[in-house]
Amino acid sequence: MAPSFAINDGVNGGRITPPSTTGRFASVYSEVQNSRIDHNLPLPSVLKNPFKIVDGAQSSAAGNPDEIAKLFPHLFGQPSATLVPGGSDTVQSHQKLKIGVVLSGGQAPGGHNVISGIFDYLQERAKGSTLYGFRGGPAGIMKCKYVELTSDYIYPYRNQGGFDMIRSGRDKIETPEQFKQAEETVQKLDLDGLVVIGGDDSNTNACLLAEYFRNKNMKTLVIGCPKTIDGDLKCKEVPTSFGFDTACKIYSEMIGNVMIDARSTGKYYHFVRLMGRAASHITLECALQTHPNITIIGEEVAKIETEKMLIQMVETELEKRKQEGTYKHIFKGQSHFFGYEGRCGLPTNFDSTYCYALGYGAGALLQSGKTGLISSVCASPNAFLIVANLCAPVEEWTVGGTALTALMDVERRHGKFKPVIKKAMVELEGAPFKKFALWRDEWALKNCYISPGPVQFTGPGSDAISRTLLLELGAQA
Amino acid sequence: MAPSFAINDGVNGGRITPPSTTGRFASVYSEVQNSRIDHNLPLPSVLKNPFKIVDGAQSSAAGNPDEIAKLFPHLFGQPSATLVPGGSDTVQSHQKLKIGVVLSGGQAPGGHNVISGIFDYLQERAKGSTLYGFRGGPAGIMKCKYVELTSDYIYPYRNQGGFDMIRSGRDKIETPEQFKQAEETVQKLDLDGLVVIGGDDSNTNACLLAEYFRNKNMKTLVIGCPKTIDGDLKCKEVPTSFGFDTACKIYSEMIGNVMIDARSTGKYYHFVRLMGRAASHITLECALQTHPNITIIGEEVAKIETEKMLIQMVETELEKRKQEGTYKHIFKGQSHFFGYEGRCGLPTNFDSTYCYALGYGAGALLQSGKTGLISSVCASPNAFLIVANLCAPVEEWTVGGTALTALMDVERRHGKFKPVIKKAMVELEGAPFKKFALWRDEWALKNCYISPGPVQFTGPGSDAISRTLLLELGAQA
Numbered sequence: 001m002a003p004s005f006a007i008n009d010g011v012n013g014g015r016i017t018p019p020s021t022t023g024r025f026a027s028v029y030s031e032v033q034n035s036r037i038d039h040n041l042p043l044p045s046v047l048k049n050p051f052k053i054v055d056g057a058q059s060s061a062a063g064n065p066d067e068i069a070k071l072f073p074h075l076f077g078q079p080s081a082t083l084v085p086g087g088s089d090t091v092q093s094h095q096k097l098k099i100g101v102v103l104s105g106g107q108a109p110g111g112h113n114v115i116s117g118i119f120d121y122l123q124e125r126a127k128g129s130t131l132y133g134f135r136g137g138p139a140g141i142m143k144c145k146y147v148e149l150t151s152d153y154i155y156p157y158r159n160q161g162g163f164d165m166i167r168s169g170r171d172k173i174e175t176p177e178q179f180k181q182a183e184e185t186v187q188k189l190d191l192d193g194l195v196v197i198g199g200d201d202s203n204t205n206a207c208l209l210a211e212y213f214r215n216k217n218m219k220t221l222v223i224g225c226p227k228t229i230d231g232d233l234k235c236k237e238v239p240t241s242f243g244f245d246t247a248c249k250i251y252s253e254m255i256g257n258v259m260i261d262a263r264s265t266g267k268y269y270h271f272v273r274l275m276g277r278a279a280s281h282i283t284l285e286c287a288l289q290t291h292p293n294i295t296i297i298g299e300e301v302a303k304i305e306t307e308k309m310l311i312q313m314v315e316t317e318l319e320k321r322k323q324e325g326t327y328k329h330i331f332k333g334q335s336h337f338f339g340y341e342g343r344c345g346l347p348t349n350f351d352s353t354y355c356y357a358l359g360y361g362a363g364a365l366l367q368s369g370k371t372g373l374i375s376s377v378c379a380s381p382n383a384f385l386i387v388a389n390l391c392a393p394v395e396e397w398t399v400g401g402t403a404l405t406a407l408m409d410v411e412r413r414h415g416k417f418k419p420v421i422k423k424a425m426v427e428l429e430g431a432p433f434k435k436f437a438l439w440r441d442e443w444a445l446k447n448c449y450i451s452p453g454p455v456q457f458t459g460p461g462s463d464a465i466s467r468t469l470l471l472e473l474g475a476q477a
Numbered sequence: 478m479a480p481s482f483a484i485n486d487g488v489n490g491g492r493i494t495p496p497s498t499t500g501r502f503a504s505v506y507s508e509v510q511n512s513r514i515d516h517n518l519p520l521p522s523v524l525k526n527p528f529k530i531v532d533g534a535q536s537s538a539a540g541n542p543d544e545i546a547k548l549f550p551h552l553f554g555q556p557s558a559t560l561v562p563g564g565s566d567t568v569q570s571h572q573k574l575k576i577g578v579v580l581s582g583g584q585a586p587g588g589h590n591v592i593s594g595i596f597d598y599l600q601e602r603a604k605g606s607t608l609y610g611f612r613g614g615p616a617g618i619m620k621c622k623y624v625e626l627t628s629d630y631i632y633p634y635r636n637q638g639g640f641d642m643i644r645s646g647r648d649k650i651e652t653p654e655q656f657k658q659a660e661e662t663v664q665k666l667d668l669d670g671l672v673v674i675g676g677d678d679s680n681t682n683a684c685l686l687a688e689y690f691r692n693k694n695m696k697t698l699v700i701g702c703p704k705t706i707d708g709d710l711k712c713k714e715v716p717t718s719f720g721f722d723t724a725c726k727i728y729s730e731m732i733g734n735v736m737i738d739a740r741s742t743g744k745y746y747h748f749v750r751l752m753g754r755a756a757s758h759i760t761l762e763c764a765l766q767t768h769p770n771i772t773i774i775g776e777e778v779a780k781i782e783t784e785k786m787l788i789q790m791v792e793t794e795l796e797k798r799k800q801e802g803t804y805k806h807i808f809k810g811q812s813h814f815f816g817y818e819g820r821c822g823l824p825t826n827f828d829s830t831y832c833y834a835l836g837y838g839a840g841a842l843l844q845s846g847k848t849g850l851i852s853s854v855c856a857s858p859n860a861f862l863i864v865a866n867l868c869a870p871v872e873e874w875t876v877g878g879t880a881l882t883a884l885m886d887v888e889r890r891h892g893k894f895k896p897v898i899k900k901a902m903v904e905l906e907g908a909p910f911k912k913f914a915l916w917r918d919e920w921a922l923k924n925c926y927i928s929p930g931p932v933q934f935t936g937p938g939s940d941a942i943s944r945t946l947l948l949e950l951g952a953q954a
Binding site: 028029030031032033034035036107136160161162163164167168169250253254256257258259260261263264265266268270289334336340341342343344345346448449450451452453454455456457458459460461464 | 735927
């Protein structure tokens with residue numbers, strides 16, 4: 001029997017000191033981790049020069065606008081904001097801000113880069129500003145547990161996976177008492193703004209906080225950031241949630257390895273389950289990256305089985321065929337679950353750059369007095385096509401904010417309307433699914449397996465972008 | 478519930494055509510896979526010029542030499558062989574050979590490179606030679622199932638993971654009838670030599686075949702190659718088995734990711750089990766690469782529990798402490814098994830280069846008339862120290878062969894002596910374990926986690942070598 005590892009939850013842990021420190025703490029980082037710390041992140045050109053905010057048209061809601069308007073009387077209808085070149089750099093750089101940031105929910109590669117993006121924005125555009133990191137997720141806001149994020153503090157986490165800089169948590173600010181606690185905290189810290197990095201629920205929560213602060217005539221603005229490896233928080237203005245790219249590439253590496261294993265022995269049938277909730281974006285993306293024989297997309301079939309149940313079903317069917325004399329081989333099922341391995345990987349070049357721009361843009365939105373928006377970094381389809389050609393025009397990316405209320409619908413819970421950001425499911429009429437549907441019969445029979453290999457940070461493959469994003473933006477992937 | 482994948486065993490599969498072919502078959506390889514195909518492999522300098530073989534001293538056995546001598550009357554005592562500069566290139570290049578190669582047992586990254594090493598040796602030093610690949614492991618020898626390996630056939634597998642070029646199998650050539658079948662096959666194909674790529678059992682089998690052919694006055698020579706991700710086939714002349722480097726790096730990437738996950742939430746305790754049989758080299762190497770809180774090395778503790786049993790034990794203990802009032806938190810165990818994911822990954826630069834040299838050297842040994850040896854590629858400690866400094870002097874590696882009988886002892890099975898290559902276990906007095914033992918208390922309490930990140934093929938980290946090998950060769954790792 002093989003030996004085992006136990007890994008502590010790190011209660012007393014955290015990275016103790018920047019790896020540049022001499023002595024044995026320098027050994028806390030691997031060579032690859034170390035090389036990533038000083039990785040140069042390109043910024044969209046609009047963020048490299050003086051900019052001004054241009055408001056778009058009035059927004060509505062994803063559904064039931066009347067109910068959303070009632071729930072968000074101060075914020076409903078807000079226009080989206082876009083940063084364009086122009087404006088006065090002098091004004092921007094004379095404003096000192098106090099900003100808080102919180103990581104909410106499950107980890108996704110790139111979270112640290114959002115924070116370093118906010119930090120660098122403040123350093124460069126609002127000298128003398130202060131950035132506080134709330135510890136352990138929204139509970140940190142309620143309990144006023146925070147740390148001041150300094151250049152030294154942030155340094156070792158640049159371009160690193162995980163959320164361990166300030167940790168995350170799944171608590172929600174829901175009850176009147178909890179909103180009051182949040183109010184007390186932001187007033188105690190005299191916060192001009194708060195950035196909530198999270199998924200659909202956390203961004204709904206961010207918008208509720210923004211409405212609450214605005215209603216109380218408080219100065220604290222709230223900006224959300226789209227985080228989830230599941231990829232189900234997206235819309236026209238938010239083309240993808242961060243972490244999706246990295247997690248899918250890690251899972252695809254593992255799936256590709258297992259495929260080559262299967263092809264090498266002819267002995268096992270591998271059944272892989274992937275992390276993800278209701279939406280199947282991860283599975284679809286990994287299928288497009290690796291071409292498995294059979295892929296089950298939850299949005300297409302009503303009932304989804306786990307990998308172990310699937311093995312049993314195949315066993316039962318083959319046993320039946322054996323007795324009928326139509327099957328003669330031996331079936332060996334091998335089950336896998338790829339989940340936790342992908343949430344905290346080193347972010348890919350795409351996620352690193354995307355997150356940094358999201359954070360940098362969030363700083364810009366706060367400084368421009370915006371609240372209740374989600375930071376949105378977009379690339380025109382053309383821009384992404386060029387990215388696909390390995391020449392990343394990050395410079396051309398657009399930066400701005402989208403009204404969170406515009407993403408919302410209501411759900412009736414316990415007789416009350418509750419605002420929710422609709423999860424983006426896999427669209428059966430969307431380009432990624434259609435590509436999959438076009439090829440799956442061929443993949444089923446011909447073993448067109450692709451083994452993507454490990455994530456690369458330099459050289460071939462290092463600028464690859466998820467198939468989902470490429471196809472959704474109109475490229476051939 | 479998350480959706481699932483099923484991956485076929487590839488009975489009708491295999492890579493259909495080289496990826497250079499235009500059209501959609503080009504899409505069968507990922508960008509990273511494609512970039513590896515033409516990766517330039519350095520050769521030890523002795524293999525780049527005319528060489529001659531120098532024999533060492535007479536060898537003995539790892540144990541019970543008298544019994545080994547009885548079992549291998551023609552081969553026992555053979556000297557090891559070393560390639561040194563000199564000799565006549567003309568003689569070498571005028572000899573046409575017919576060589577067979579077989580992959581035996583579980584996959585290990587680099588197997589394809591051993592084959593391409595043999596092939597390139599024959600192309601360059603024995604023009605007009607033929608290389609046959611036996612399909613599906615030793616059964617392919619017995620059933621005479623083979624394919625002629627041509628330049629086009631081999632091309633898409635260069636530097637690629639898996640054993641799918643000719644597949645592997647776990648059959649053994651054991652009974653007199655099976656030896657007779659092997660005899661018929663090599664005579665039918667008029668083989669001058671056979672290379673057996675496998676672990677301890679397969680190499681024992683290779684030696685038995687060599688003895689059998691020699692005893693029958695057949696011309697067919699047999700050379701072994703040290704393959705196993707488990708790392709338990711090694712000795713002074715064979716510093717490591719191939720695949721160990723890649724597999725440990727893949728597992729370490731995953732362990733490192735899970736560690737950062739643990740540190741980010743403070744919610745889970747992760748328990749990881751790793752592939753491997755009796756020996757714990759993989760676990761020790763991964764511990765040295767990642768610094769988990771607790772590591773169980775099988776060679777040190779008598780009883781090894783699986784990860785799920787460990788979780789139960791911790792739960793029971795903490796429940797007891799809870800009732801005593803000494804523990805107040807919530808324990809959430811999360812179990813992982815990392816195994817199949819690591820056997821077929823793209824080989825690291827180290828495994829790619831090492832395997833290519835092993836194959837190239839095997840060709841040289843066969844052409845020099847050697848049999849019953851295992852291909853051995855060594856680096857002097859000094860050479861490896863320089864490798865550790867990211868400047869790989871592959872040129873200085875020594876190439877040769879070690880008498881397989883020298884690695885053997887006997888075991889009594891069913892009243893008969895059976896030759897076995899002794900598995901190399903983790904040495905509790907060896908440098909890797911001692912380093913681990915020195916630090917483990919610190920790692921237990923202080924969370925010195927290292928997250929190695931994905932295997933890199935270019936740039937920082939791409940020339941890293943396993944800690945085990947570095948420490949065994951006297952370097953600081």
